[in-house]
Amino acid sequence: MVEFTLQREDWSLHRKGHIDQERHREKVREAIREHLADLVSDESLIMSDGKQIIKIPIRSLEEYRIRYNFQKGKHVGTGSGDTAVGDLVARGKPDTDGQPGPGQGEGAGSEPGVDYAEAEVTLDDIQQELFRELELPDLAEKDEADMVVDTVEFRDVRKKGITANIDKKRTLLQALRHAKKDDRVVITPDDLRYKTWETIVKPDSNAVILAMMDLSGSMGLFEKYCARTFFFWMTRFLRTKYANVQIRYIAHHTEAHEVDEEYFFTKGESGGTICSSAYQYALDMVNREYPPERYNIYPIHFSDGDNLTSDNEKCVQLVKELSSVSRMFGYAEVNQYSRSSTLMSAYGKLQIPRFRTYVIRDKSEIYGALRHFFSQQQGVKSA
Numbered sequence: 001m002v003e004f005t006l007q008r009e010d011w012s013l014h015r016k017g018h019i020d021q022e023r024h025r026e027k028v029r030e031a032i033r034e035h036l037a038d039l040v041s042d043e044s045l046i047m048s049d050g051k052q053i054i055k056i057p058i059r060s061l062e063e064y065r066i067r068y069n070f071q072k073g074k075h076v077g078t079g080s081g082d083t084a085v086g087d088l089v090a091r092g093k094p095d096t097d098g099q100p101g102p103g104q105g106e107g108a109g110s111e112p113g114v115d116y117a118e119a120e121v122t123l124d125d126i127q128q129e130l131f132r133e134l135e136l137p138d139l140a141e142k143d144e145a146d147m148v149v150d151t152v153e154f155r156d157v158r159k160k161g162i163t164a165n166i167d168k169k170r171t172l173l174q175a176l177r178h179a180k181k182d183d184r185v186v187i188t189p190d191d192l193r194y195k196t197w198e199t200i201v202k203p204d205s206n207a208v209i210l211a212m213m214d215l216s217g218s219m220g221l222f223e224k225y226c227a228r229t230f231f232f233w234m235t236r237f238l239r240t241k242y243a244n245v246q247i248r249y250i251a252h253h254t255e256a257h258e259v260d261e262e263y264f265f266t267k268g269e270s271g272g273t274i275c276s277s278a279y280q281y282a283l284d285m286v287n288r289e290y291p292p293e294r295y296n297i298y299p300i301h302f303s304d305g306d307n308l309t310s311d312n313e314k315c316v317q318l319v320k321e322l323s324s325v326s327r328m329f330g331y332a333e334v335n336q337y338s339r340s341s342t343l344m345s346a347y348g349k350l351q352i353p354r355f356r357t358y359v360i361r362d363k364s365e366i367y368g369a370l371r372h373f374f375s376q377q378q379g380v381k382s383a
Contacts, residue, residue, distance in 0.1 A: 161194025227302035279318035305341030
């Protein structure tokens with residue numbers, strides 16, 4: 001008979017290396033979250049093949065050590081002697097208490113700085129933190145979902161199985177039933193219990209994203225870069241978190257037409273701008289292929305707002321129609337110099353809960369646009 005004995009030991013001493021690694025990874029994740037707005041819009045990262053590595057600064061740790069106070073001078077850490085456990089000795093972080101840090105503000109500083117190290121992060125590290133915040137808003141279960149997704153669920157416990165799936169709680173409870181009072185708890189092979197799984201096929205809700213982008217002559221390099229960066233992260237987010245999401249790409253100037261993904265992200269066009277052409281194309285596509293009772297529909301349109309003035313009224317009417325069949329309709333305007341946009345002025349008067357607008361004036365605001373459109377509530381307002 002094989003016997004197992006239970007002992008209590010402080011395993012943290014055996015796992016110091018693992019704990020240190022986990023602490024370092026947490027500091028890297030914290031640094032990514034602090035720099036997420038800049039990382040999301042980093043051109044070198046987006047234009048890479050996904051293998052690009054970039055460096056971000058993280059606060060370094062200084063090992064504690066004992067130093068003799070040979071000069072008998074005042075130093076940090078000494079007090080009057082009347083402190084007690086739990087007393088607050090400082091509040092806030094350096095550089096965040098309203099005072100500029102060393103080297104910050106006007107002029108050259110004379111104070112020493114804080115040591116920083118650089119951590120290497122990949123595209124996967126960034127999207128792991130970014131996608132944690134994003135989700136399709138108001139996603140509903142549809143009546144006639146014709147797509148399924150395979151999931152694994154642990155539904156049963158058996159006496160036979162693989163060691164990796166051992167159920168520790170049930171095994172210990174089984175051993176305690178046999179143990180006598182004031183006796184050691186001995187786990188026998190007969191006490192071992194294993195979790196077993198079943199493959200479950202579940203119907204999943206369908207969703208379609210209608211990605212619309214203005215490619216007219218007024219869309220400059222900055223406007224196209226912001227729009228394509230947004231759609232780049234959107235595409236990766238949807239394909240990472242959802243199994244049954246279709247993405248249809250629609251490009252337009254005065255006329256709209258469907259394009260493939262490569263054309264959408266690489267090609268440019270010219271000519272004037274009639275935004276209603278894209279809305280009408282999207283609405284026809286919905287009526288033809290995506291009945292709202294079976295699909296969650298999300299139109300998202302990027303433009304610089306330079307639309308033919310006589311077309312604005314038709315745009316408002318089509319926005320109402322598209323919003324009525326959509327779970328969320330997003331309009332983002334790339335307006336670097338805060339120009340007066342009649343199209344955004346017209347949209348600002350609309351009171352449609354499912355219609356969200358956002359203005360991007362700086363590429364770091366792409367992160368805010370992602371959070372604004374892909375959250376249950378209209379999470380982030382444009383500046």
